[in-house]
Amino acid sequence: MAKKLVGALVVLGLLGGLSAFVYALTTNKLEIGYNKGYMPDQPIPFSHELHSGKYKINCQYCHSNVAVSRHSSVPSLNVCMNCHSVVKVGSPWIQKITEAYQNDTSIAWEKVHLLPDHVKFNHSAHIQAGKQCTDCHGQVEKMPVVYQHSSLSMGWCVNCHRQPENNAPVNCGTCHY
Ligand code: HEC
Ligand code: HEC
Numbered sequence: 001m002a003k004k005l006v007g008a009l010v011v012l013g014l015l016g017g018l019s020a021f022v023y024a025l026t027t028n029k030l031e032i033g034y035n036k037g038y039m040p041d042q043p044i045p046f047s048h049e050l051h052s053g054k055y056k057i058n059c060q061y062c063h064s065n066v067a068v069s070r071h072s073s074v075p076s077l078n079v080c081m082n083c084h085s086v087v088k089v090g091s092p093w094i095q096k097i098t099e100a101y102q103n104d105t106s107i108a109w110e111k112v113h114l115l116p117d118h119v120k121f122n123h124s125a126h127i128q129a130g131k132q133c134t135d136c137h138g139q140v141e142k143m144p145v146v147y148q149h150s151s152l153s154m155g156w157c158v159n160c161h162r163q164p165e166n167n168a169p170v171n172c173g174t175c176h177y
C-alpha cells in the first residue's frame, strides 16, 4: 500500500514536473517553481548578512507574523525606523527609506519566493512543528542579497513530509486546493 502510494507520487511528481516545465516554457513564467538560486535586484540594498549576521537581529524581529500566519510578511518601514531614525542617517539609502516612511508609502521589494496559486503553504504549521528558517531558506544570515535556497518543487515538499519523524500528511488535498 505504502509502496503503491510512493509509486503513484513518483509518477505524479514526474507528470507534475513535466507539466510545470511545459507551463514555464510556454508562458515564460520561469519565476514560478524550479527557481532555485533566484536572486532579484532589490530597490534598496538591504543586507541580511549585515542585519542578521553581523548585528544578530532575530529573524522574527522583522518577520514577526511567521509563527502565527500563512505568510511571513516583509516588515513595514516603521520597523526599520526603530533603528534608522538614528542609525546611519547620512546614507542616501536610509534617506530614501525615511522619505518613504514620512510620505506613508512603501518600498517595492521584489518577491523572491512564489509558489503557484494551486499550492497551499502555511508558515505557522511548520514553525509550530519546530522547523527552522534554515531548513527551507538556508543560511539567510550569510546572504548579502537574499535568494531562493530550495527548489520549492513538489518533490522537495513531499520528501520532507515523508520523513517518519515529521509525521506530516502527504495526501493531495493537504497541499492543493
Ligand atoms: C507536501 C505538499 C504537496 C503534496 C502532498 C502534493 N503536492 Fe502537488 N505540488 C506541490 C507543489 C509545491 C507544487 C508546485 C511545484 C511543482 O510544480 O513541482 C506541486 C505541483 C503539482 C502539479 C503540477 C501542476 C502544474 O501546474 O505544473 C500536479 C499535477 C500536482 N502537484 C499533483 C499532485 C497530486 C495528484 C498529489 C497527491 C498524490 C499531490 N500533488 C500532492 C506540493 C504538494
Ligand atoms: C531588519 C529586518 C530583517 C531581519 C532581521 C530579517 N529580515 Fe528577512 N527580509 C527583510 C526585508 C526588508 C526583506 C525584503 C527585501 C529582500 O528581499 O532583501 C526580507 C526578505 C526575506 C526573504 C525573502 C522574501 C521573499 O520575497 O520571498 C526571506 C526568505 C527572509 N527575508 C528570511 C529571513 C530570515 C531567515 C531571517 C533571519 C536569519 C531574516 N529574514 C531576518 C527584513 C529582515
Ligand code: HEC
Binding pocket: 059, 060, 063, 066, 070, 071, 072, 073, 074, 113, 114, 115, 121, 123, 126, 127, 131, 132, 133, 134, 135, 136, 137, 152
Ligand atoms: C518548511 C519550509 C519553510 C520554513 C521552515 C520557513 N519558510 Fe519561509 N517560505 C517557505 C516557502 C515555501 C515560501 C514561499 C511561499 C509562497 O510563495 O506562498 C516562503 C516564503 C517566505 C517569505 C516571503 C513571504 C511569504 O510568506 O510568501 C519570507 C519573508 C519567509 N518565507 C521567511 C521565513 C522565516 C523568517 C522563517 C523562519 C522563522 C521561515 N520563512 C521558515 C518555506 C519555509
Ligand code: HEC
Binding pocket: 044, 045, 046, 047, 050, 051, 055, 057, 062, 075, 076, 077, 079, 080, 081, 082, 083, 084, 087, 088, 091, 092, 093, 094, 097
Ligand atoms: C535593530 C536595528 C536595525 C533595524 C531594525 C534595521 N536596521 Fe538597517 N542597519 C542597522 C545597522 C546597525 C546598520 C549598519 C550601520 C553602519 O554601517 O554604521 C544598518 C545598515 C543598513 C543599510 C546600509 C546603509 C548604508 O548606506 O550603508 C541599509 C540599506 C539598511 N540598514 C536598511 C534597513 C531596512 C530597509 C530596514 C527595515 C526592513 C532596517 N535596515 C532595519 C540597524 C538596523
Ligand code: HEC
Binding pocket: 115, 119, 120, 121, 122, 125, 126, 129, 131, 135, 136, 152, 153, 156, 157, 158, 160, 161, 166, 167, 168, 169, 174, 175
Ligand atoms: C523541512 C520539512 C518540510 C518541508 C520542506 C515542507 N514541509 Fe510541510 N510540513 C512539515 C511538518 C513537520 C508539518 C507538520 C506536521 C504536523 O505536525 O501536523 C507540515 C505540515 C504541512 C501542512 C499542513 C498544515 C496544517 O494546517 O495542518 C501543509 C499544507 C504543508 N506542510 C505544505 C507544505 C508545502 C506546500 C511544502 C513545500 C512548498 C512543504 N509543506 C514543505 C514539514 C515540511
